[in-house]
Amino acid sequence: MxxxxxxxxxxxxxxxxxxxxxxxxxxxxxxxxxxxxxxxxxxxDTESTTAQELLGTIGNEGISAESSGATAKIVWSPANGTAIDAQSEEIIYPLLTDIAALSSVGCITNPFDVTAPIGTSCLSAVAGGDDSGAQLTPEQQKELAPAFAAAAAANSPISLDGSVATATITFVGGSGDVPSDQAVSILDQVKEANTDTMAIGANGQILEYAGQEPxxxxxxxxxxxxxxxxxxxxxxxxxxxxxxxxxxxxxxxxxxxxxxxxxxxxxxxxxxxxxxxxxxxxxxxxxxxxxxxxxxxxxxxxxxxxxxxxxxxxxxxxxxxxxxxxxxxxxxxxxxxxxxxxxxxxxxxxxxxxxxxxxxxxxxxxxxxxxxxxxxxxxxxxxxxxxxxxxxx
The missing domain is CATH 1.20.1640.10 (Multidrug efflux transporter AcrB transmembrane domain)
Incomplete structure (x- = not known):
């Protein structure tokens, strides 16, 4: 040198x-x-990796690749009425439909009709149903019924008083596969959909830093x-x-x-x-x-x-x-x-x-x-x- x-x-x-x-x-x-x-x-070749792979295999049984992608949530609350009444649906459903049209979005859950998610990528997951109690005896099912009810309430997209509801966006791939311009587009659409009578927000790791320069x-x-x-x-x-x-x-x-x-x-x-x-x-x-x-x-x-x-x-x-x-x-x-x-x-x-x-x-x-x-x-x-x-x- x-x-x-x-x-x-x-x-x-x-x-x-x-x-x-x-x-x-x-x-x-x-x-x-x-x-x-x-x-x-x-x-x-480590025990932790083996355990993680096993958990991933068990956790993804019966779930489509699309439904195991990265996620984000749309949250809304009306000033009057409930979050899933006709007035709320008139504002929120078109918003969810527009977001579902993005190429990076696999599907969006629909709290207005839980059996009809927006987009086709989630259909296999919905059709698969929940068989968590399929292998339980009648006595066990009766004993665990309160726990199942509590779990269902906790996972419900609608609050107990009906004032707040959420829709889960499932992306096609992982967080690194979602284009930043589409993440920004979701935030822009949510912002534009806000009105004096309807507060709408979005959160999720993918959306957190969208459009922000470090x-x-x-x-x-x-x-x-x-x-x-x-x-x-x-x-x-x-x-x-x-x-x-x-x-x-x-x-x-x-x-x-x-x-x-x-x-x-x-x-x-x-x-x-x-x-x-x-x-x-x-x-x-x-x-x-x-x-x-x-x-x-x-x-x-x-x-x-x-x-x-x-x-x-x-x-x-x-x-x-x-x-x-x-x-x-x-x-x-x-x-x-x-x-x-x-x-x-x-x-x-x-x-x-x-x-x-x-x-x-x-x-x-x-x-x-x-x-x-x-x-x-x-x-x-x-x-x-x-x-x-x-x-x-």
Whole structure:
């Protein structure tokens, strides 16, 4: 790696072209052949997995694949009358019909007529009936009758006083298979159906975060880093360089995460975790090299000599630090859990790419820009040649 950094300093233009050719190739691999992220979590050959599979087999007997998908609920309460009277049905039934028309919706229970769910995917489950008491003797059935009645009341889609009712939406697949735009559409339709005399709501894990973008912690981190670097370097260009180098390395690393997903199970939250790790170490590694370069330039060293000295000192520290992080992440393979294997390798390749960015892209850029890398000085910035060797005051 020091050889690559030295070559980047000596031949900056060729090094930059080569680096971006590699980045473009990685982006092409990620976009063209990248796998999909998933949240499958398996612990093979363990007692807990065996028990879970057995429970799943027992629990799904007689139930169609459609009826075992992810669910959500529509809840309504009228200001007057009951939740299942004719006035309520006039408002709610068209809403349920429109929602059932979405491709991701398998069926919707119908509290107005429990034998006629909306959609055909639930018919097999309804037709199957409830045979919970089929194997009981008459004496046992009589003894358990109060419990069955209580269970039926608890599972009823209508409250005891009739003021509130619910309809259960069963989706065709799991929560990860429901398009976000359809989840948003359900919420929009529910909102539009609300009136002064009818309060309607929807809940469920699928709908909880529909249409909401997660807060960008990376953007906040970058903003804080820029402020700190501006005070530390006293130069706008120097402050922005570690950020740009880290982001470019991070972008290529994110594409490699998709490539890793071709071969291993990579959790859906991996890109976020890899971005947090990659951005942090990427700025740190670029800062090591740039700070060493800056110190040499400020005491009057020629830019190329300063860049060469930076990669041969701080660059070696970056190589050691990055390798240590990669080895630590790959240590998760010892657990022999597929979930962690994909997470570890995806994070490791992201760290590798930001390390390459600091040891390949940054040295070439410093060599090409020379003292301009410290340009756009702020009032507290030091001019090249006016600094003092480290340790002197």
């Amino acid at each position: 020091p050889g690559v950094s030295n070559w980047a300093v000596r031949r900056p233009i060729i090094a930059l072209i080569s680096y971006f050719v590699v980045v473009i190739a990685i982006v092409g691999l990620g976009v063209g052949f990248g796998g999909s992220l998933n949240d499958s979590f398996d612990l093979p 807060p960008s912690s990376e953007a906040i981190g970058i903003l804080v880093a820029i402020i700190i670097l501006l005070f530390a370097f006293g130069s706008i260009i120097a402050a922005g360089m570690p950020i740009i180098v880290a982001i470019i390395g991070l972008a290529s690393g994110q594409m490699l995460v998709l490539v890793v997903a071709l071969f291993l199970d990579v959790p859906s939250f991996t890109p976020i975790l890899a971005a947090m790790i990659g951005l942090g170490v990427g700025i740190d590694y670029a800062l090591f090299v740039l700070n060493r370069y800056r110190q040499s330039v400020l005491i009057g060293d020629p830019p190329k000599q300063a860049a060469m000295g930076a990669v041969n000192t701080a660059g070696r520290a970056v190589l050691f630090a990055g390798t240590t992080v990669i080895v630590a992440l790959l240590g998760l393979f010892v657990l022999r859990i597929g979930f962690f294997n994909g997470l570890a390798l995806a994070s490791a390749v992201t760290v590798l790419m930001v390390m390459l960015s600091a040891l390949w892209l940054l040295p070439a850029t410093l060599s090409l820009l020379g003292t301009k890398a410290l340009g756009l000085r702020l009032p507290w910035g030091t001019k090249p040649g006016e600094g003092k060797p480290e340790g002197q005051r």
